[in-house]
Amino acid sequence: MTKSVSRTFFATKSKIIVVILLVYFLSQGRIKGHAMTMNSSTNSISTEQKNLHPILLAPGPVQLHPEVQKILALPMIHHRTPEFDSILKTVLTDLKHLFQTEQPVFILSSTGSGGMEAVLINVLKPKAKVLAIVSGKFGERWADMAQVFGADVHRLNVPWGESVKPEQVSEFLKANPDTQIVMTQACETSTATTHPIQELSEIVSKTNALFLVDAITALGAFPLPMDEWKIDGLVAGSQKAIMLPTGLSLVSFSQKAWNIIKDNPTPRYYFDLRKEKASNDKGETFFSSNVSLIRALGFVLNDIKSQGLQHLFKTIHRRAEYTRQMASHLGLSIYSQSPSDSVTAYKLPASLDGAKFREYLESQYKVTVMGGQDQLKGLIIRIGHMGYLTDHDLHETTLRIAQALYDFKQNINTENVKVISEQWLKTHDI
């Protein structure tokens, strides 16, 4: 009898444990469906495609850390409470670590483009001469913005996929000593291309001009030490290497920039960072705080501090290296002549309808990457390296791209790709 009761109890207990684990893992989203396995002889997918787990590998928004997802689901608290004050205080301090600056960093409720506007209009004096490096869609956007706000904008057009030559900037500044602002992307997201920020900063910092850097697809992905490199205005976006949903931009200014900001008459209210600075100094935000995202930002910044910024850069560099190495095995090439660690653009074969291919990859293989924009439409796919990603995600992405290329009648040995990918990941630690 005792034995029988005990057995029944044990059976009950195991079932309960199974149920707890099931509910827990389901709630964590850990049971995501199956991986893809391929048969070399047939190139066929043995697991049903509809069971594949979705992979988001865009250059933002990115996959979220499970802990971030949990924090986003927390009950709301008010932003004028001791609990939130304490979170904000830590976040404002940790942001300086991320930006590698002694200057205050500001949290704006806006997308990255709002942050670009904030950085620009706080330092842009009416009719100021601006040199805008334009090498893609976001360079164009920032130059357009400056023009809208009445600047005398000179566009330094760089062929898409190429990096600006620093001597072009120094020549312009020599010929135009009245230039007040030089601005560029650290990584031009639309072409997955970096610009030589340190060299450019070296040149601009010797003049009266301010050097503004759009680091939306850059900050947290590769080194951009703001103070050391003498960057005057820096902007980051939450849905990139900061690993949060879209909704926050983060901006900071050098002392050289603050000297302009404090008396700059350009009309601004929502993006007037003098107001935000005064409030931050008192431990609060000027407008309502985005409580959900700032709480999650607290986790991310702490996580970055724990692992170390350099370790984060190495992690992302390894993903970029992996992706670049896989290109030739996929029969593809790298589009950019100065590839970024935050995002890689694969140039697609001319025989391929790139837009259809990208859509097919998403609908059939649940891999979301981005296509080309404007003049690059249909010619490239862009794969992001930021966010919460596992080696399994990287490997699966390569496999699914290989399979999709095969489906599009490309000459590709998917089994070979699989072995090479596995091998690379195994032999390349951070």
Place this chain on the structure above:
Amino acid sequence: MTKSVSRTFFATKSKIIVVILLVYFLSQGRIKGHAMTMNSSTNSISTEQKNLHPILLAPGPVQLHPEVQKILALPMIHHRTPEFDSILKTVLTDLKHLFQTEQPVFILSSTGSGGMEAVLINVLKPKAKVLAIVSGKFGERWADMAQVFGADVHRLNVPWGESVKPEQVSEFLKANPDTQIVMTQACETSTATTHPIQELSEIVSKTNALFLVDAITALGAFPLPMDEWKIDGLVAGSQKAIMLPTGLSLVSFSQKAWNIIKDNPTPRYYFDLRKEKASNDKGETFFSSNVSLIRALGFVLNDIKSQGLQHLFKTIHRRAEYTRQMASHLGLSIYSQSPSDSVTAYKLPASLDGAKFREYLESQYKVTVMGGQDQLKGLIIRIGHMGYLTDHDLHETTLRIAQALYDFKQNINTENVKVISEQWLKTHDI
């Protein structure tokens, strides 16, 4: 034997069900700690205060629907995907229902103040004559904003807590037929006071001026039918009656306003709604979409549609009525002479240090309400009626305020308050 197995199976099954429910409710945050029970003779709290479940009753941010919390925790998806396109399409349609308009409604990644700026600068021509109704902190903010952007601002100052007299507006417009904009809050959050929007609109719509309404603490809380009342610019905020975290503002314009917007030369980029309109017409957003909040907005708008807008207004009106009715039993009075259904301001006794009282309520009784701002600092507490609230939350809030007043040596019979509160809620259905 069969019977025994069946019994064991049943016992196991019940335990499993109990466990499932427990895990489910814990994951939902439904088990929030204890309620407060009071002893009339001693006015002492029999349940430990530290076990009290927190109640957020500010005029925004508000408590979130459990389903919203779950949606916020979902894995990220990209905003340029068929999945998101379909969500956005539904949301943009349902927003028209919420705004009661045939005009497009726009989603901005910003706080409410960003939305106020967007509504203003899209229609504000350089040096335009503006009549700003100023009856509290947010009226001041909007007037300041107009001034920053170069308007010729005339402030119609209304004593705090009072409602503007429509004849003052019509007199101003008669004397100043060149007025281009009249702007007001529907509810001035800082004083919990409404203005007579329908009457004002009636007056302004007969002139060439545009009528702009800040409905951040109003839209979704009480009727503001945009088209019927001929409102020209309307702005709402996500963390108020829209029941989401802070981070989105929602704006819409009449055709009369669009006639100005399309050629208005006032510099704007992030808040240039011509760009957003063109993108929305193609089924996307111009900037990166705030995927998390827009997904959750989809749920809220669908929920509002299901229950009916009028039902939502009645629900919130009942909460406001309850709160107003409880005032005298708490020995308090209503501050505003034109109380809003979205938020109620209790005037505190002169003998009470209001700032300390509010903090005490929060730290000791886990009820977050807001205090007064600027000239009302320490004189009032403001209790919001928007968001996901149960009758239990309302009742508990009254009880805890009563207990806190007692702790502050106010002459109050807490047991009496308890009975009256219970009775009111029982006898007043929606």
